[in-house]
Amino acid sequence: MLEQWEHEDVVMRRGRRSGVAMVVATHSRALGPAVGGCRLWRYPDWRAGLADALRLSKAMTVKCAVAGLPFGGGKSVVALPPDTELTPLLRQAVLEDLGEIIGDLDGGYLPGPDVGTGPEDMLVLARHARKVFCKPESHGGTGSSSGPTAVGVLAALRAGARDVFGTASVAGRRVTVSGLGAVGGRIAAALAAGGAELTVSDVDIRKRAEATAAGWAWVEPDEALRVPADILVPAAVGGVFGEGTVEDVTAALVVGPANNQLTDDSVAGLLAGRGIVWVPDFVASAGGVVYTLSREFDGLDHDAATRRVEGIGDTVTTLLASARASGDTPLHEAMALARRRIAA
Numbered sequence: 496m497l498e499q500w501e502h503e504d505v506v507m508r509r510g511r512r513s514g515v516a517m518v519v520a521t522h523s524r525a526l527g528p529a530v531g532g533c534r535l536w537r538y539p540d541w542r543a544g545l546a547d548a549l550r551l552s553k554a555m556t557v558k559c560a561v562a563g564l565p566f567g568g569g570k571s572v573v574a575l576p577p578d579t580e581l582t583p584l585l586r587q588a589v590l591e592d593l594g595e596i597i598g599d600l601d602g603g604y605l606p607g608p609d610v611g612t613g614p615e616d617m618l619v620l621a622r623h624a625r626k627v628f629c630k631p632e633s634h635g636g637t638g639s640s641s642g643p644t645a646v647g648v649l650a651a652l653r654a655g656a657r658d659v660f661g662t663a664s665v666a667g668r669r670v671t672v673s674g675l676g677a678v679g680g681r682i683a684a685a686l687a688a689g690g691a692e693l694t695v696s697d698v699d700i701r702k703r704a705e706a707t708a709a710g711w712a713w714v715e716p717d718e719a720l721r722v723p724a725d726i727l728v729p730a731a732v733g734g735v736f737g738e739g740t741v742e743d744v745t746a747a748l749v750v751g752p753a754n755n756q757l758t759d760d761s762v763a764g765l766l767a768g769r770g771i772v773w774v775p776d777f778v779a780s781a782g783g784v785v786y787t788l789s790r791e792f793d794g795l796d797h798d799a800a801t802r803r804v805e806g807i808g809d810t811v812t813t814l815l816a817s818a819r820a821s822g823d824t825p826l827h828e829a830m831a832l833a834r835r836r837i838a839a
């Protein structure tokens with residue numbers, strides 16, 4: 496197993512308070528300290544949590560490199576057993592345990608929130624760790640990064656629309672947003688305000704009433720790829736596009752925040768083969784990390800940090816132009832850019 500790892504450090508421990516297995520994976524510090532969120536999630540077993548930490552930390556290295564950030568990639572995963580009831584006491588114990596591991600790394604891995612954790616949890620980690628990102632604003636942090644993530648996706652979407660349709664405007668475009676959560680909900684509202692014809696989808700049926708009240712069409716999640724659309728925004732879970740689903744996609748442009756949208760990298764070629772422009776998820780979803788590091792590390796104010804996030808649009812324009820010129824996929828171009836920056 497070790498022979499297959501490209502990672503610099505992987506620390507795995509059973510929490511001494513919680514008894515829960517947890518991993519802190521540092522993929523690369525070639526460009527700077529490793530940043531990446533803390534995932535607190537139920538897994539079938541600890542191996543699945545370890546695999547997730549390895550995969551997600553590598554994705555963070557690429558995300559930071561393409562976004563031009565002087566940081567490396569890391570991730571921490573607390574692998575709760577499947578039937579665990581996460582009581583407030585257990586939550587406190589796992590966060591203290593995780594904080595201790597991060598503290599031992601002495602600033603080599605700088606955490607922030609991810610699936611299952613939020614700004615308040617960062618206060619627990621901060622008792623042990625040298626630096627944590629996204630503490631609540633009341634404690635001097637910048638809080639949740641879902642707003643800036645949405646801003647970055649919208650910049651990527653406009654750049655993609657300019658490339659595919661010749662205009663960045665979404666007025667009159669049929670757009671499907673799958674997943675109306677913290678990021679997808681904001682994207683849907685902004686697209687509707689820009690005149691898009693929206694169709695939305697979520698596994699949480701309560702979102703249907705919100706969507707209907709806003710005047711948006713609703714589709715069940717398993718129909719989201721198939722419904723006629725110009726642009727598809729995956730804003731829910733990963734693994735959306737694979738050999739069995741690429742054929743279903745009707746949109747000419749796919750761009751959204753959901754992490755790890757492809758079941759494997761070869762799917763980028765299948766999408767391109769159908770004439771679909773897919774903006775790599777790690778490019779489109781970098782707004783949160785760009786904003787947070789710009790504010791909390793570089794000390795920029797909100798407006799300046801937001802301008803940096805909007806720069807994701809320029810990155811997408813460049814990547815799509817070089818993909819068009821080379822005949823390679825946007826994924827290939829983005830990975831090549833990351834490799835060049837890491838090697839420089």
Ligand SMILES: NC(=O)c1ccc[n+]([C@@H]2O[C@H](COP(=O)([O-])OP(=O)(O)OC[C@H]3O[C@@H](n4cnc5c(N)ncnc54)[C@H](O)[C@@H]3O)[C@@H](O)[C@H]2O)c1
Nearest residue numbers: 640641644674676677678697698699716731752753754783
């Ligand atoms: N929040 C951020 O700053 C950020 C940054 C980078 C990437 N992302 C990624 O973007 C995605 C959305 O993040 P979020 O913060 O909005 O999460 P969230 O949990 O707030 O929202 C996700 C939404 O998707 C819905 N959903 C789950 N499974 C679904 C399915 N199969 N079909 C349709 N809807 C489904 C959920 O009910 C929920 O409403 C995630 O993949 C996340 O990892 C988020």
